[in-house]
Amino acid sequence: MITVNENLCKGCNICTEFCPRKVYEQSEKLNKKGVRLPVPKNEDKCKKCGICALMCPDQAIKVDEKNES
Amino acid sequence: MDKTRESRFMKYLRRERLPHIYCAGCGNGIVINTFLNAMERAEIDFENLALVSGIGCSSRIPGYMKCDSLHTTHGRAIPFATGLKLANPDLDVVVFTGDGDAAAIGGNHLIHGARRNIDLTVICINNSIYGMTGGQISPTSPEGSYGSTAPYGAIERPFSLSKLAKAAGATYVARWTTAHPLQLSKAMEKGLKNRGFSFIEAMSQCPTYFGRKNRMKSPIDMLHWMKDSSISKRKAEKLDESEIQGKIIVGEFQNRREPEFSDKLCKLIGEKCVTGRPSSVRSAYEED
């Protein structure tokens, strides 16, 4: 499971761009903070490499470990 | 927020201070993650870690970490860290610094820390500009790059900080970029394990100043730029000067064992101390 923390995400889109499986898409709507959050639309393609969580500058992403799912 | 759904790094952070002050997409946050990942892999005890920094956006990192941290004055992180290490040689001491902090005002401390081979891990976030104060040119700004103090482009030659640290005597030196998070983290892990002066140069993006002034609109543009202009040290060695112009050379530049400064000092105290208490420098930590 993938969770994006709404309170921390600043909408930089690094996750959307650098996920090797293109799991994320930017949402159309702005949230309360004026951020277009990334949405893990293609979560079924996720291989749990953890790159998005390692690159998110705002520690906003949680991806479950390989064995948890 | 449900704590089980938080980032794996959250347990090391002072959550009440988040979100941090960094601009959206700033590389400092990626350096936080790569460091915490490296710390886990190097099996460093978080309780035994002290983080020291100077002044700058990059230097605010220790303030977000839930361990002992010391935010000092501009350029002086290495002297403070030296004091910590010598007072308590068992501490794992890590310095977070920027290119301005480490190479401009703090340049002298950097070369002498490296020369002594004191056991510190210095993580220098090189975003090629002064971020915190509004985009002034730094000692690492590429020739021709724009900044608020270089409206016609920088005319000075930049330092290669990794070369400088190596020449000054650092025993572990590596450079990677925030677009190479796995390699960057691995280099930090090796730096943490090296008993001596380790210098990790993390090339990073300041989208707000360097990016905007140098026609890279977003953090993503900057990450692509760093990735595309990086070449490995091995490859660079086969090319001549003109071919490596404008490239970021990445890899390990130094990795060797040499006697470490706090070990040498403790040994000397053991031999010469008239009270017969080699650990006298640490008496402040003893209960008696």
Ligand SMILES: Cc1ncc(C[n+]2csc(CCOP(=O)(O)OP(=O)(O)O)c2C)c(N)n1
């Ligand atoms: C003695 C002193 N001189 C100047 C300053 C102003 N100052 C604050 S941060 C900074 C430069 C920071 O640049 P860098 O280390 O590259 O960090 P960045 O903000 O880019 O991460 C300067 C000149 C200061 N705080 N103290």
Ligand code: SF4
């Ligand atoms: S864990 Fe890897 S594959 Fe899954 S969303 Fe993150 S970057 Fe993409």
Ligand code: SF4
């Ligand atoms: S990388 Fe992090 S801060 Fe940036 S858009 Fe993705 S979740 Fe948000």
Ligand code: SF4
């Ligand atoms: S000014 Fe630059 S270095 Fe400072 S937080 Fe913003 S993007 Fe990062």
